Amino acid sequence: MKEKQRQLTKAETQVMNIVWDLPDGEGTVQDILDGYPEPRPAYTTVLTFTKILTEKGFLLAKKVGKANRFTPTVSREDYKASVVSDVKDTFFGGSFTSLVSFFAKREQLSAEDIEELRKLITPLK
Numbered sequence: 001m002k003e004k005q006r007q008l009t010k011a012e013t014q015v016m017n018i019v020w021d022l023p024d025g026e027g028t029v030q031d032i033l034d035g036y037p038e039p040r041p042a043y044t045t046v047l048t049f050t051k052i053l054t055e056k057g058f059l060l061a062k063k064v065g066k067a068n069r070f071t072p073t074v075s076r077e078d079y080k081a082s083v084v085s086d087v088k089d090t091f092f093g094g095s096f097t098s099l100v101s102f103f104a105k106r107e108q109l110s111a112e113d114i115e116e117l118r119k120l121i122t123p124l125k
Contacts, residue, residue: 008056019059019070020075026062026072028067032050058073059072060073
């Protein structure tokens with residue numbers, strides 16, 4: 001059984017999205033700060049988030065010269081899968097059909113959306 005992954009806050013998710021998008025898959029606090037849209041947070045704010053994310057186990061810090069380089073320990077896809085699975089289990093009794101039905105009823109699905117869903121489902125038959 002896989003270990004339940006801790007959830008990220010909205011601000012932590014923003015940092016992780018920037019790290020996941022870094023060209024080398026890793027970067028310094030300055031690299032992360034540069035990935036923010038304007039107005040950017042303070043350097044010390046990003047430093048605090050990298051410390052928290054390292055403590056939570058989402059980032060690995062490696063000292064290179066005077067700076068730390070941060071590398072994600074989980075991929076964006078694995079994290080998304082974990083979050084959606086938690087939502088499915090918590091709010092939909094583990095039912096994928098209930099989860100999809102909820103969103104299908106709440107969202108304004110276009111004909112193109114419905115066709116795309118059909119194509120995704122058809123090969124599974």
